[in-house]
Amino acid sequence: MRYISTRGQAPALNFEDVLLAGLATDGGLYVPENLPRFTQEEIASWAGLPYHELAFRVMRPFVTGSIPDADFKKILEETYGVFAHNAVAPLRQLNGNEWVLELFHGPTLAFKDFALQLLGRLLDYVLEKRGERVVIVGATSGDTGSAAIEGCKHCENVDIFILHPHNRVSEVQRRQMTTILGENIHNIAIEGNFDDCQEMVKASFADQSFLKGTRLVAVNSINWARIMAQIVYYFHAALQLGGPARSVSFSVPTGNFGDIFAGYLARNMGLPINQLIVATNRNDILHRFMSGNQYVKETLHATLSPSMDIMVSSNFERLLFDLHGRNGAAIAGLMDSFKQGGGFSVEQERWTEARKLFDSLAVDDAQTCETIAEVFEQTGEVLDPHTAIGVKAARECRRSLDIPMVILGTAHPVKFPDAVEKAGVGKALELPAHLSDLFEREERCTVLPNELKAVQAFVSQHGNRGKPL
Numbered sequence: 070m071r072y073i074s075t076r077g078q079a080p081a082l083n084f085e086d087v088l089l090a091g092l093a094t095d096g097g098l099y100v101p102e103n104l105p106r107f108t109q110e111e112i113a114s115w116a117g118l119p120y121h122e123l124a125f126r127v128m129r130p131f132v133t134g135s136i137p138d139a140d141f142k143k144i145l146e147e148t149y150g151v152f153a154h155n156a157v158a159p160l161r162q163l164n165g166n167e168w169v170l171e172l173f174h175g176p177t178l179a180f181k182d183f184a185l186q187l188l189g190r191l192l193d194y195v196l197e198k199r200g201e202r203v204v205i206v207g208a209t210s211g212d213t214g215s216a217a218i219e220g221c222k223h224c225e226n227v228d229i230f231i232l233h234p235h236n237r238v239s240e241v242q243r244r245q246m247t248t249i250l251g252e253n254i255h256n257i258a259i260e261g262n263f264d265d266c267q268e269m270v271k272a273s274f275a276d277q278s279f280l281k282g283t284r285l286v287a288v289n290s291i292n293w294a295r296i297m298a299q300i301v302y303y304f305h306a307a308l309q310l311g312g313p314a315r316s317v318s319f320s321v322p323t324g325n326f327g328d329i330f331a332g333y334l335a336r337n338m339g340l341p342i343n344q345l346i347v348a349t350n351r352n353d354i355l356h357r358f359m360s361g362n363q364y365v366k367e368t369l370h371a372t373l374s375p376s377m378d379i380m381v382s383s384n385f386e387r388l389l390f391d392l393h394g395r396n397g398a399a400i401a402g403l404m405d406s407f408k409q410g411g412g413f414s415v416e417q418e419r420w421t422e423a424r425k426l427f428d429s430l431a432v433d434d435a436q437t438c439e440t441i442a443e444v445f446e447q448t449g450e451v452l453d454p455h456t457a458i459g460v461k462a463a464r465e466c467r468r469s470l471d472i473p474m475v476i477l478g479t480a481h482p483v484k485f486p487d488a489v490e491k492a493g494v495g496k497a498l499e500l501p502a503h504l505s506d507l508f509e510r511e512e513r514c515t516v517l518p519n520e521l522k523a524v525q526a527f528v529s530q531h532g533n534r535g536k537p538l
């Protein structure tokens with residue numbers, strides 16, 4: 070499989086190189102040159118497969134030529150073997166024909182484990198083969214950092230540095246990162262906010278001289294391997310609900326447009342999906358595009374669903390590329406005008422095309438809490454605030470009651486106790502067994518000033534299993 074850039078100028082790469090790449094050299098994002106397509110018979114024959122075997126069938130075409138089948142199978146069995154639920158991604162019924170796909174049974178209790186557990190293992194496999202080491206520098210407002218650290222903690226060939234804003238992540242989120250003590254794990258608390266952290270990561274990709282030749286790898290969802298891993302659970306859910314003979318709809322709590330883009334790909338690979346709902350919080354750039362064809366940056370608001378607090382959705386570029394007939398020059402033009410003036414609309418027929426599949430809703434904090442309370446009353450289930458936004462959007466935007474509606478349950482409620490408390494749900498939430506001693510564990514973290522030089526010096530001092538690069 071070959072991968073091409075959404076801006077049309079960067080060289081095509083194979084899977085291995087795309088795994089190790091960040092942005093393409095032309096500023097674009099990598100996508101498969103040709104998407105695999107499965108027949109209905111083929112998809113139907115996968116019913117009842119264990120999760121890792123389904124994962125093998127869905128992802129195999131993306132890695133062909135880079136990873137032999139037997140090795141890939143073994144990696145997938147290990148990856149999904151660490152999940153705390155036998156079904157890996159169980160479906161829970163909320164209402165007639167309304168389901169939550171629980172994606173929070175991984176080590177860090179959010180769906181990001183599906184991709185980052187795999188990414189860590191794939192990196193180690195490829196780097197071992199090449200005899201190379203890499204450094205990861207990532208920024209997190211909470212969930213990505215812990216999932217990336219858990220995913221990479223056993224990697225022999227990776228040193229990982231995660232920047233988080235000092236005193237601005239929840240205690241559970243901080244401890245999930247700082248209590249992992251491997252010599253290749255480095256937590257840095259920056260005396261600044263999340264944007265400061267993200268700026269430092271961007272600047273580090275732009276000028277890598279501080280790394281003395283060591284390669285820098287991205288762990289945010291611009292990395293293609295993360296999207297790829299997320300396609301699988303759309304197939305998994307649909308197969309349990311009568312697919313592919315019957316079509317299914319999904320509502321997806323959305324920030325960077327990575328998770329829902331995986332659903333769009335699943336559909337293009339042959340899975341009958343009727344409707345994809347973009348569920349956002351008050352940071353609603355995607356809702357404003359889907360409802361009014363305006364893609365315009367606005368100021369960032371802090372909400373009760375912090376993992377979706379973003380101003381610009383990087384993966385949206387991958388959808389725009391398809392909507393524009395895969396014309397890289399057109400995308401480069403749009404992204405340029407976005408940078409210059411802060412916004413754009415697309416031609417009417419392209420927008421209408423998107424609206425055939427996508428609907429959207431923006432949900433504010435008050436509605437989020439109302440939904441948590443409502444679902445608790447109806448079912449006794451406590452939802453996390455992100456998932457609650459998905460439920461609210463599903464109930465508002467649903468096109469047909471006859472088609473099963475699956476809401477992606479993106480995090481465990483115990484990670485977001487503030488929202489649950491605000492919703493007035495009087496049920497004590499407990500950490501799952503594997504994290505029950507989280508508050509007693511030893512923490513390790515370095516606090517650094519909000520200065521790029523200080524961070525880069527720290528990375529080059531510790532980037533080789535704690536020793537200088």
Ligand SMILES: *Cc1c(COP(=O)(O)O)cnc(C)c1O
Pocket residue numbers: 179180181212213290322323324325326327328329376377455479480
């Ligand atoms: C990352 C995250 C999201 C948003 O996913 P995107 O792929 O960025 O759209 C939603 N919910 C939770 C809990 C997350 O951690």
